[in-house]
Amino acid sequence: MTVQLLSANHGAALAATLAARANRKGRGFCSGVYPITPSTECMEYLCVQQIEKGRVIRVESEHSAMGVCIGAAAAGARTFTATSSNGLAYMVENCIAAACLRLPVVLAVANRTLGPPWNIWADHGDALTLRDHGLIQFYCADNQELFDTVLCAFRLAEDRRVMMPAMVCMEGFILSHTVAQTQIPEQGQVDDFLPLTDIPHRLGNTPHTLGQIEIPHQTEEHRWQHHNAMLEVPRIYAEIQNEFEAIFGRRPADAIHAYRADDAETLIVSMGTIGATAERVVDMLRAKGRRVGSLRVRLFRPLPAEAIRACYAGKQQIAVIDRNISLGLGGVLWAETRCLADPGAVVQNYLAGLGGGDVRPEHIVAMLSDLQPREIAGPPVMMEAL
Amino acid sequence: MREPALGGMAQTALDRADPLFRKGNTNCGGCGMSNLMQMLRHAVAERPVQMIIPASCAAVAGGTFPQSTFGVPTLMTTFASAPAAASGAASVAALNGEDLRIIVLGGDGGTFDIGFASLSAAAERNDDILYICYDNEIYGNTGGQRSSATPAGAVTTNTPDGKAEQKKDILAVMAAHRVPYAASISLAHADDTLRKLHLALDLNGFRFLHVLSPCPTGWKSEPALGMELVRLAVRSGLFPVYEIFDGKRHVVNIEPDFSDEALDMYLSLQRRFQKSGLRAADLRPAIDRYWQNLRALSGRIVPARRNA
Numbered sequence: 165m166t167v168q169l170l171s172a173n174h175g176a177a178l179a180a181t182l183a184a185r186a187n188r189k190g191r192g193f194c195s196g197v198y199p200i201t202p203s204t205e206c207m208e209y210l211c212v213q214q215i216e217k218g219r220v221i222r223v224e225s226e227h228s229a230m231g232v233c234i235g236a237a238a239a240g241a242r243t244f245t246a247t248s249s250n251g252l253a254y255m256v257e258n259c260i261a262a263a264c265l266r267l268p269v270v271l272a273v274a275n276r277t278l279g280p281p282w283n284i285w286a287d288h289g290d291a292l293t294l295r296d297h298g299l300i301q302f303y304c305a306d307n308q309e310l311f312d313t314v315l316c317a318f319r320l321a322e323d324r325r326v327m328m329p330a331m332v333c334m335e336g337f338i339l340s341h342t343v344a345q346t347q348i349p350e351q352g353q354v355d356d357f358l359p360l361t362d363i364p365h366r367l368g369n370t371p372h373t374l375g376q377i378e379i380p381h382q383t384e385e386h387r388w389q390h391h392n393a394m395l396e397v398p399r400i401y402a403e404i405q406n407e408f409e410a411i412f413g414r415r416p417a418d419a420i421h422a423y424r425a426d427d428a429e430t431l432i433v434s435m436g437t438i439g440a441t442a443e444r445v446v447d448m449l450r451a452k453g454r455r456v457g458s459l460r461v462r463l464f465r466p467l468p469a470e471a472i473r474a475c476y477a478g479k480q481q482i483a484v485i486d487r488n489i490s491l492g493l494g495g496v497l498w499a500e501t502r503c504l505a506d507p508g509a510v511v512q513n514y515l516a517g518l519g520g521g522d523v524r525p526e527h528i529v530a531m532l533s534d535l536q537p538r539e540i541a542g543p544p545v546m547m548e549a550l
Numbered sequence: 551m552r553e554p555a556l557g558g559m560a561q562t563a564l565d566r567a568d569p570l571f572r573k574g575n576t577n578c579g580g581c582g583m584s585n586l587m588q589m590l591r592h593a594v595a596e597r598p599v600q601m602i603i604p605a606s607c608a609a610v611a612g613g614t615f616p617q618s619t620f621g622v623p624t625l626m627t628t629f630a631s632a633p634a635a636a637s638g639a640a641s642v643a644a645l646n647g648e649d650l651r652i653i654v655l656g657g658d659g660g661t662f663d664i665g666f667a668s669l670s671a672a673a674e675r676n677d678d679i680l681y682i683c684y685d686n687e688i689y690g691n692t693g694g695q696r697s698s699a700t701p702a703g704a705v706t707t708n709t710p711d712g713k714a715e716q717k718k719d720i721l722a723v724m725a726a727h728r729v730p731y732a733a734s735i736s737l738a739h740a741d742d743t744l745r746k747l748h749l750a751l752d753l754n755g756f757r758f759l760h761v762l763s764p765c766p767t768g769w770k771s772e773p774a775l776g777m778e779l780v781r782l783a784v785r786s787g788l789f790p791v792y793e794i795f796d797g798k799r800h801v802v803n804i805e806p807d808f809s810d811e812a813l814d815m816y817l818s819l820q821r822r823f824q825k826s827g828l829r830a831a832d833l834r835p836a837i838d839r840y841w842q843n844l845r846a847l848s849g850r851i852v853p854a855r856r857n858a
Contacts (some may be wrong), residue, residue, distance in 0.1 A: 192640060373624040374626065377609075
């Protein structure tokens with residue numbers, strides 16, 4: 165174990181490199197990569213690594229980057245790529261194909277606003293376009309968490325009971341370009357943690373076709389299998405956390421991260437780095453005697469609904485902060501979790517940091533001031549940058 | 551010895567036991583791709599191959615889960631991704647030291663149009679892929695719309711008055727990538743076809759084969775006349791059969807006799823040309839120009855036509 169100063173982008177690439185090398189005695193590693201701000205540094209870092217039994221293919225588009233990963237995974241290799249924003253949007257077709265083909269591609273996403281008009285700053289709206297199509301989604305809040313989650317994502321995606329792509333998301337610039345001390349394990353530890361990639365339906369010697377025509381009841385069956393495999397993810401992730409802890413000596417973050425939430429009357433709910441800010445606000449307000457807690461949803465797909473419901477229980481006022489907007493509805497996290505609160509609880513949506521605006525403690529304090537007098541929730545509130 | 555019997559069309563005891571393209575597939579009668587797969591079966595013999603197939607008639611012909619029309623491991627990709635997926639699969643095969651040939655089988659829509667960017671990129675990288683385009687000059691799978699491979703004058707469902715634009719010269723475009731091998735294939739000339747399939751299977755790097763594939767459904771032609779139509783297209787000079795090594799050395803494989811009679815026959819046997827009323831005389835100047843250029847490229851001084 166060493167400690168390195170790394171940006172989150174470089175951390176993701178280094179985690180992928182260690183995972184790639186860990187498969188050198190298996191069918192190797194192959195990745196298609198294409199640059200886009202702010203995820204470019206991830207692929208650049210990957211491209212300068214020496215990977216025994218590995219190849220990184222510099223392709224002509226994000227669509228082909230995932231295309232390469234599909235072909236490589238279908239041939240049984242470990243696969244990884246990284247993208248952002250419109251790159252992810254361009255990749256969507258193949259992300260869905262990888263999911264439907266049940267290929268365990270790991271995808272690091274530096275969340276960025278979709279355009280044009282062009283905006284290179286953070287917004288969760290890019291990754292959320294893929295929430296419905298059978299890809300696991302994690303949202304991270306700091307460098308170490310991102311590094312650990314990428315390693316766990318390989319283990320999780322390639323688990324026989326799961327077998328589907330996993331996305332590990334970090335807000336563009338806010339996290340992707342933040343340099344922080346990151347604990348980096350030894351290759352041997354990663355070798356112990358990640359079994360050799362074994363994709364049961366890979367193309368081998370026996371004639372069979374992957375991805376051919378299905379008739380409706382077969383698709384029904386496949387979607388249902390896929391859905392049920394997703395529902396197993398929280399339980400399997402917990403197993404993986406235990407094994408990670410046994411090998412690396414630290415515990416990767418839980419599927420949902422609750423902070424001083426047990427006895428809270430008011431709960432601040434968010435994803436990504438906003439959750440870290442929310443925890444500071446909780447400390448500030450607790451010092452003033454207010455019973456406030458924070459819940460950060462890390463695993464968004466599958467949504468750990470029961471865990472969130474348990475955390476929501478007993479809370480009278482819940483502020484859900486979304487760095488995204490489903491136009492015509494409101495924040496996605498709010499829309500998906502409001503039904504998990506106790507009957508009568510006020511679950512109010514605050515849209516903040518869209519297009520990459522800073523979400524500072526004072527914004528969150530202002531949200532709570534807005535929330536306090538409410539007896540019923542209103543429509544989503546847009547918190548303008550101060 | 552893998553000498554083809556009956557001009558390469560019939561099965562022999564030397565064929566691979568499991569055909570590349572099994573019986574009971576859903577291809578239309580007279581589909582050129584079915585003939586191509588017969589020939590490919592001869593050429594592949596017992597070599598290990600895997601197929602990568604983008605959305606296309608071949609994807610539909612692949613059969614319904616869990617059956618497989620293709621007698622080799624096959625991956626169906628999204629429309630524009632077959633070359634990229636093939637790059638991935640070929641890389642993994644190479645990393646594992648496998649003597650495996652990765653074959654992409656794409657239609658003209660997936661090759662000339664939507665998949666062109668990834669095709670060009672895989673060619674530029676010279677990835678170890680055999681790319682075969684069966685060109686039926688139409689989006690057959692969606693019911694027959696124009697592609698950039700559709701020839702001028704052909705009626706399609708979205709060019710009801712006949713397509714105005716010329717067919718894209720895909721072979722020249724691929725040669726411009728300086729790939730090790732690019733060739734056009736006439737299914738009506740089995741010996742030449744088999745020679746090219748063998749050569750393309752043996753070479754390394756990016757190999758591109760352009761196959762004129764009769765489509766009775768889209769061409770509004772008699773299914774039994776498919777090979778005859780190809781022969782007429784070759785004989786008249788409309789479909790030049792040649793190969794290009796490393797993007798430089800051009801070799802003409804089949805000499806046409808530039809017969810106007812053959813060209814008129816080719817046009818009149820397909821109802822898709824009926825509305826525009828194309829005649830040999832309309833096409834001849836462009837064919838002559840093409841062949842003059844091809845002669846120059848192939849270093850031959852023989853004029854295309856004595857009176858050209």
